[in-house]
Amino acid sequence: MTDAYDPTRTAVLLVDPYNDFLSERGKLWPLVEPVATEVSLLDNLRAVVAAGRQAHLRILFVPHRRWQEGDYDDWDHPNPTQRLVQQRHTFARGTIGGEFHPDFQPADGEVIVQEHWAQSGFANTDLDFQLKQHGITHVIVIGLLANTCIESTARYAMELGYHVTLVRDATAAFEPAMMHAAHELNGPTYAHAITTTAGLLRVLENGEN
Amino acid sequence: MTDAYDPTRTAVLLVDPYNDFLSERGKLWPLVEPVATEVSLLDNLRAVVAAGRQAHLRILFVPHRRWQEGDYDDWDHPNPTQRLVQQRHTFARGTIGGEFHPDFQPADGEVIVQEHWAQSGFANTDLDFQLKQHGITHVIVIGLLANTCIESTARYAMELGYHVTLVRDATAAFEPAMMHAAHELNGPTYAHAITTTAGLLRVLENGEN
Amino acid sequence: MTDAYDPTRTAVLLVDPYNDFLSERGKLWPLVEPVATEVSLLDNLRAVVAAGRQAHLRILFVPHRRWQEGDYDDWDHPNPTQRLVQQRHTFARGTIGGEFHPDFQPADGEVIVQEHWAQSGFANTDLDFQLKQHGITHVIVIGLLANTCIESTARYAMELGYHVTLVRDATAAFEPAMMHAAHELNGPTYAHAITTTAGLLRVLENGEN
Amino acid sequence: MTDAYDPTRTAVLLVDPYNDFLSERGKLWPLVEPVATEVSLLDNLRAVVAAGRQAHLRILFVPHRRWQEGDYDDWDHPNPTQRLVQQRHTFARGTIGGEFHPDFQPADGEVIVQEHWAQSGFANTDLDFQLKQHGITHVIVIGLLANTCIESTARYAMELGYHVTLVRDATAAFEPAMMHAAHELNGPTYAHAITTTAGLLRVLENGEN
Numbered sequence: 001m002t003d004a005y006d007p008t009r010t011a012v013l014l015v016d017p018y019n020d021f022l023s024e025r026g027k028l029w030p031l032v033e034p035v036a037t038e039v040s041l042l043d044n045l046r047a048v049v050a051a052g053r054q055a056h057l058r059i060l061f062v063p064h065r066r067w068q069e070g071d072y073d074d075w076d077h078p079n080p081t082q083r084l085v086q087q088r089h090t091f092a093r094g095t096i097g098g099e100f101h102p103d104f105q106p107a108d109g110e111v112i113v114q115e116h117w118a119q120s121g122f123a124n125t126d127l128d129f130q131l132k133q134h135g136i137t138h139v140i141v142i143g144l145l146a147n148t149c150i151e152s153t154a155r156y157a158m159e160l161g162y163h164v165t166l167v168r169d170a171t172a173a174f175e176p177a178m179m180h181a182a183h184e185l186n187g188p189t190y191a192h193a194i195t196t197t198a199g200l201l202r203v204l205e206n207g208e209n
Numbered sequence: 210m211t212d213a214y215d216p217t218r219t220a221v222l223l224v225d226p227y228n229d230f231l232s233e234r235g236k237l238w239p240l241v242e243p244v245a246t247e248v249s250l251l252d253n254l255r256a257v258v259a260a261g262r263q264a265h266l267r268i269l270f271v272p273h274r275r276w277q278e279g280d281y282d283d284w285d286h287p288n289p290t291q292r293l294v295q296q297r298h299t300f301a302r303g304t305i306g307g308e309f310h311p312d313f314q315p316a317d318g319e320v321i322v323q324e325h326w327a328q329s330g331f332a333n334t335d336l337d338f339q340l341k342q343h344g345i346t347h348v349i350v351i352g353l354l355a356n357t358c359i360e361s362t363a364r365y366a367m368e369l370g371y372h373v374t375l376v377r378d379a380t381a382a383f384e385p386a387m388m389h390a391a392h393e394l395n396g397p398t399y400a401h402a403i404t405t406t407a408g409l410l411r412v413l414e415n416g417e418n
Numbered sequence: 419m420t421d422a423y424d425p426t427r428t429a430v431l432l433v434d435p436y437n438d439f440l441s442e443r444g445k446l447w448p449l450v451e452p453v454a455t456e457v458s459l460l461d462n463l464r465a466v467v468a469a470g471r472q473a474h475l476r477i478l479f480v481p482h483r484r485w486q487e488g489d490y491d492d493w494d495h496p497n498p499t500q501r502l503v504q505q506r507h508t509f510a511r512g513t514i515g516g517e518f519h520p521d522f523q524p525a526d527g528e529v530i531v532q533e534h535w536a537q538s539g540f541a542n543t544d545l546d547f548q549l550k551q552h553g554i555t556h557v558i559v560i561g562l563l564a565n566t567c568i569e570s571t572a573r574y575a576m577e578l579g580y581h582v583t584l585v586r587d588a589t590a591a592f593e594p595a596m597m598h599a600a601h602e603l604n605g606p607t608y609a610h611a612i613t614t615t616a617g618l619l620r621v622l623e624n625g626e627n
Numbered sequence: 628m629t630d631a632y633d634p635t636r637t638a639v640l641l642v643d644p645y646n647d648f649l650s651e652r653g654k655l656w657p658l659v660e661p662v663a664t665e666v667s668l669l670d671n672l673r674a675v676v677a678a679g680r681q682a683h684l685r686i687l688f689v690p691h692r693r694w695q696e697g698d699y700d701d702w703d704h705p706n707p708t709q710r711l712v713q714q715r716h717t718f719a720r721g722t723i724g725g726e727f728h729p730d731f732q733p734a735d736g737e738v739i740v741q742e743h744w745a746q747s748g749f750a751n752t753d754l755d756f757q758l759k760q761h762g763i764t765h766v767i768v769i770g771l772l773a774n775t776c777i778e779s780t781a782r783y784a785m786e787l788g789y790h791v792t793l794v795r796d797a798t799a800a801f802e803p804a805m806m807h808a809a810h811e812l813n814g815p816t817y818a819h820a821i822t823t824t825a826g827l828l829r830v831l832e833n834g835e836n
Contacts, residue, residue: 118608147599156541181565189565328786368751543751
């Protein structure tokens with residue numbers, strides 16, 4: 001990867017860093033654990049966020065809707081994932097599962113975007129607006145899951161005119177095949193750069209900014 | 210007005226019914242009071258909401274961003290109104306001014322849309338999505354202010370493909386000239402119907418649904 | 419699949435039925451041919467469009483930007499696919515490759531949506547608006563390619579509040595693995611129904627409408 | 628007005644410079660003429676475009692849908708203006724009225740945005756995307772009409788996160804009261820700057836860029 005990132009124009013989008021995904025007691029952790037462990041997900045998320053802050057990139061938290069009583073109940077056609085959330089109460093508001101993992105807490109002044117109802121952090125939220133009011137043109141999309149919220153957020157980012165970077169090992173999925181689909185089959189058709197945590201850190205740290 | 214409203218396809222959008230706008234101690238009440246009193250704003254808002262519920266129309270609450278510490282501070286270019294909110298702390302979260310007026314409280318199951326940062330209740334929120342998941346194609350836009358949030362929400366609604374109704378006396382503005390501009394100069398160019406509370410009630414109550 | 423399709427609320431979105439994709443002399447046909455032949459793509463597209471018209475579903479044509487001189491030249495960051503289009507002149511305006519395949523011509527009154535610059539037929543076009551002005555809430559997304567324009571259009575449709583149906587064999591991709599990713603890995607997370615041409619035809623023809 | 632305009636970040640949006648609005652034989656010219664003459668509209672539009680090009684600002688053409696046979700015929704609810712277009716065939720494709728005025732022709736490389744169906748040049752078009760791919764954060768909105776397409780385009784620009792400038796005498800309307808509403812009543816609530824052609828030219832020419 002040869003792109004450098006101008007810190008005044010680049011943001012890290014940290015998608016859905018909930019305990020339900022990232023903590024041992026999380027409702028979805030058992031489904032994520034095999035891939036997360038293989039890629040060293042938590043170490044890499046910590047490293048990207050730390051390096052981003054160090055390089056003065058803006059970090060935005062991009063959270064999924066925290067489930068609450070009544071959600072989806074009178075919708076005309078919730079999708080399959082939304083029906084699962086409705087049953088499982090994933091990311092339930094007021095529970096630990098619906099809080100951000102202790103290692104991924106917004107620092108002073110970091111933006112927390114409106115919650116998204118489905119997969120894209122841009123859809124039905126203020127993410128595009130927040131990026132514009134902060135002068136951002138390049139986004140690095142990390143978090144969960146590689147083929148759902150990360151991919152939809154990243155596809156939207158490209159459609160909306162942003163430069164998009166994916167980080168192979170700063171995300172996870174329920175199956176290795178989904179990681180492969182996200183990074184080898186689909187990502188190369190829309191993303192501007194696909195790198196690794198180590199590759200990204202070299203760019204952020206080596207004065208190329 | 211001859212249009213009838215199919216209750217399964219019609220919603221009332223109640224925009225910014227905050228104490229800061231509608232209550233005697235509200236920060237903006239002194240600016241709104243002359244027009245609000247002249248048109249009997251509170252009586253008419255109560256009447257439209259009641260008639261809407263009676264006719265089984267869906268009511269959606271469309272709230273402005275409640276100000277909180279830090280809002281707008283690092284934005285590249287807040288607009289003039291946002292700079293005023295930044296100084297005045299209008300609709301401050303955790304204060305009475307940032308609560309809905311006691312007569313305009315969401316009933317069980319009524320949707321509260323994501324907060325909007327500027328004038329349009331559609332921009333950077335889930336309003337369009339919520340309307341789609343509830344099968345809504347026609348919106349009746351009431352609340353504050355006629356020439357800012359009501360007009361921008363209504364203009365957006367039309368651009369997004371909705372049928373739009375304005376209600377002359379279920380809104381208010383800082384000056385009578387702004388009411389005139391909203392309903393006589395601009396509204397007729399984009400809105401599908403412009404009526405009064407009495408006119409709307411006749412349609413909702415007279416079995417035309 | 420048990421869903422029925424109300425013809426007054428359902429549309430077929432026919433994405434990118436260009437000669438460059440579908441005709442033997444098309445620039446991308448050699449890349450599409452293996453999968454297209456295996457799934458009988460052209461027969462199935464013809465069958466879905468014919469059955470849709472027969473059932474009085476609305477058919478919308480959702481075309482990619484036809485390349486013309488100067489496209490992408492001064493963009494800040496075209497994506498990898500856009501750079502390929504820039505070199506290959508894919509779907510070039512004024513050439514046969516940039517015309518719809520002879521078997522997929524808009525009938526009288528059928529809508530041709532604004533051209534899309536990337537993968538989603540909704541992004542930066544009037545597709546959402548056209549669907550609203552025609553009362554559509556359910557979309558059946560067919561055409562090319564399964565993991566790029568079809569998937570992004572379908573993901574967007576879901577985010578925007580539509581009910582989404584994919585048809586496994588009324589699309590194609592450059593590799594079988596991309597078909598698998600689209601229909602077995604990603605589709606089930608966001609689409610409301612995934613069917614086959616035969617399955618869809620049974621629903622459309624058997625009076626379930 | 629004290630804002631300066633960075634030419635790499637600023638664009639002029641020239642909205643609807645059609646012969647039907649601006650030429651003596653235009654269908655709407657008789658309605659526009661009184662105000663247009665009073666503010667020296669054509670001279671001012673020529674001056675802003677020339678000064679913008681001189682200062683290396685990007686000029687984007689933002690055209691209304693050119694009417695063609697069948698437009699609006701099967702829509703569920705065209706708005707009042709759209710029904711007038713349907714009758715009058717305003718900006719008809721293939722006629723002189725639907726061509727840009729001879730003095731306002733795109734120069735080599737200048738972007739012509741997708742046509743808009745209603746009042747906002749952003750709604751259902753690629754305008755936001757084009758601005759992003761060209762690094763634009765500040766827009767100067769000129770053309771026709773002050774209280775319809777200019778106002779809706781400018782309101783949308785603000786909602787989408789752009790810095791917005793209005794130019795009082797580089798636009799017109801059917802009545803002086805509509806000009807007053809646009810620039811004295813509504814504009815100050817959302818626009819970041821409201822200036823005149825002379826004021827804008829001083830900023831663009833005096834090395835403040």
